[in-house]
Amino acid sequence: MKRPTMADVARHANVSKSTVSQYLNKRYHYMGEETKLRIEKAIQTLGYEANVLARSLKQKKTSTIGVIVANILHVFSTQIIRAIEDVCHEHDFHVIVCNADDDPAKEKKYIQMLRAKQVDGFIVFPTGENKALYEDLLQEDYPLIFIDRLVEGVAVDAFLLDNHAAVQLAVDHFLSKGHERIGIITTSLIHHVTPRVERMDAFGEILKHQAITFGRAYQRGLETRDIKAGLMEMLALEEPPTAILAGNDLALIEILKAVKAYKLRIPEDFALIGIDDIPFAGLFDPPLTTIAQPTFRMGKEAADLLIHKINGVEDLKSSQIHRFPPRLIQRASC
Structure with a gap:
């Protein structure tokens, strides 16, 4: 059975081919409602389907x-x-x-x-x-x-x-809860991925501005597979952090795996905030405080x-x- 063409639609709707073309390209500015309805009905009746490849070649875009x-x-x-x-x-x-x-x-x-x-x-x-x-x-x-x-x-x-603002929100909230020994764990910094680097840099700047002394042991940029071990090393310090910021959702998930594996308690063993409001954040026990992006x-x-x-x-x-x-x-x- 012959495939219906734009010319067939035009004849059936009693309009020109150029009007059908305008309709197919959604250029309705000078087209009456009755004309649009006739073209729409003709397309449905004939079962017309636009030739996407031909249109792409003509318009020089896909x-x-x-x-x-x-x-x-x-x-x-x-x-x-x-x-x-x-x-x-x-x-x-x-x-x-x-x-x-x-x-x-x-x-x-x-x-x-x-x-x-x-x-x-x-x-x-x-x-x-x-x-x-x-x-x-x-x-x-x-x-x-x-x-x-x-x-x-x-x-x-x-x-x-605004990664600086995200870290600022987290640190301010930790401080409001009485935490001054604050750590941060994120995924690897080796490739200088912008949000990881900006968040780590902001963390240092903000704590310095708050006159809070912190050691490099409180800052960890790790491969995903190493985050659980890195967390436990941080918690084993002579003065471990009482609060930890997870730099992204992958870091947060690994931290939560460690919490489950080692039967840690949040917020009793350490308070936790994650950047990225992952879907299960409100369902975790306890529900997780997060910094949400307007994704x-x-x-x-x-x-x-x-x-x-x-x-x-x-x-x-x-x-x-x-x-x-x-x-x-x-x-x-x-």
Whole structure:
């Protein structure tokens, strides 16, 4: 059976092909409601489906974006992806998600693959090790946005938490509860991942400003597999911390595993605050005090800006660092 064409829809609706094209591209500005209804009914009656490939070739865009996350196991990453997908759905854009595992080689491979598929733009949680590749994208006027991280010398729009403010909220809350021996545990700092480094640096600056003496033993940036052992070493110090800040959701999960394995008590053995409000935070016993990021807002605004850049509404050459305020969610762990 012959596949219905745009011309068939136009004849059935008694309108021109260009009017059908305007309808399919959602350009309704000069189209009456009756005309829209006739075209919609004709499409349904004929079972017409737009030729996406032909439209892409004609418009020179695929209405597809690539999203490359550093670690899809992060709750933060999945929430950002959901927000991006919601925005793209509203604008009839498709999303291809790739997980780089914080591996520069995988990230490079995915960027090259997505370019071959002619995606219209990228949202990347950058590893930071492919600077030349990011610069190539910018030289070719590929719309590019970073999430959660900065790359020195690469001028693109970046969306991330105000990490100093997040640590300040946590430390202030610890102090309000009478804690002065405060520690921080986060995942590895070896690759200079922006939020980890910024949070660790902010921790030192804030305690110094508060005239609180703390040793390096109270600051740990560890591989995920080493966090449980690092926590127990910290608690075995002659003067162990009475409060611990988990620098991200992966660190928090490992700390909670240690709490269960060694039958520790929170907040009796140590008070605990986590940055990232993981879904089970309110269900844990005791419920966990957290610093929440506005992840859905971050993802939405990043996707909105990328689509505006793809559509020529925003200047491709402009760039800005967009910082978002954290929020303390007080529960029983501190």
